[in-house]
Amino acid sequence: MLTSRLKFASLGSGSRGNATLVGAGGTVVMVDCGFSVREAQRRLSRLGMETDALAAILVTHEHSDHVAGVARLAARCAIPVYATHGTCSAHPLAESCRVRHIRPGQRFAVGDLEVTAFAVPHDAREPVQFHFSSGARRLGMLTDTGHITPHVVAQLSGCDALFLESNHDRNMLAAGPYHAALKQRVGSDYGHLNNEQAADLIRRAECSRLQHLVIGHLSEQNNTGDLARACVADALGCDPQWIALADQESGLDWREVC
Numbered sequence: 001m002l003t004s005r006l007k008f009a010s011l012g013s014g015s016r017g018n019a020t021l022v023g024a025g026g027t028v029v030m031v032d033c034g035f036s037v038r039e040a041q042r043r044l045s046r047l048g049m050e051t052d053a054l055a056a057i058l059v060t061h062e063h064s065d066h067v068a069g070v071a072r073l074a075a076r077c078a079i080p081v082y083a084t085h086g087t088c089s090a091h092p093l094a095e096s097c098r099v100r101h102i103r104p105g106q107r108f109a110v111g112d113l114e115v116t117a118f119a120v121p122h123d124a125r126e127p128v129q130f131h132f133s134s135g136a137r138r139l140g141m142l143t144d145t146g147h148i149t150p151h152v153v154a155q156l157s158g159c160d161a162l163f164l165e166s167n168h169d170r171n172m173l174a175a176g177p178y179h180a181a182l183k184q185r186v187g188s189d190y191g192h193l194n195n196e197q198a199a200d201l202i203r204r205a206e207c208s209r210l211q212h213l214v215i216g217h218l219s220e221q222n223n224t225g226d227l228a229r230a231c232v233a234d235a236l237g238c239d240p241q242w243i244a245l246a247d248q249e250s251g252l253d254w255r256e257v258c
Helices: 037-046 070-077 085-090 150-156 170-175 180-187 195-204 225-236
Strands: 006-012 019-024 027-031 056-058 081-084 099-102 107-110 113-119 128-133 138-142 161-165 212-216 252-257
Touching: 006 037, 006 128, 006 138, 006 161, 019 037, 019 113, 027 113, 037 070, 056 070, 070 081, 081 085, 081 113, 085 099, 113 150, 128 150, 138 150, 150 195, 161 195, 170 180, 195 225, 212 225, 212 252
Parallel strands: 027 056, 056 081, 081 099, 138 161, 161 212
Antiparallel strands: 006 019, 006 252, 019 027, 107 113, 113 128, 128 138
């Protein structure tokens, strides 16, 4: 049984690039890399990390804001990549780096981390999200999801920390600058979670152990941190300022799950 202390951080979260770090013991993995190699290295350095310290890159799906930098970073630094067959069929990861195929529902170990991939409804080939365990503590991640399913609720119940998408405010999206087709995609059951849907997850999941709640993947055009925080805080019954934001430029500094 793993018993290392769990920690996590964000290099940046939003439509212009996503990457999240999760660590336990001597192991640190990166979830997605939507940044160029140079930009990823710059952001890693800000968090006190170098690329050669990464044990793996875990890929959620093939959209460019999550996968654009994966192949080059993995190939340059000889980092193994974990991705579903569907993701690899939609993006040529296997042509340039070492891929270990995973499937939704699979549990696997990367060093001191135990990882579980779970299926989510999103407009990608075979998208997954992850939850992580160090033995005593659990971190759940949920972004790029169109609606909340009972399976998603079950996967994220009982976590000690959550990194949760709250992408858009429905009224701002409706009145915002996106063209009609993009508005429909973002707000569909296979698009992105709005503030009310994020709050609904919090109401339905078992959240009594939460030490950290981080909101990410906020739309820069169709949401604000204050709106997202207020909606989710109402569901959790907490001060909105207790909820952290992972933004596009600054990401999120390391958080430790005790």
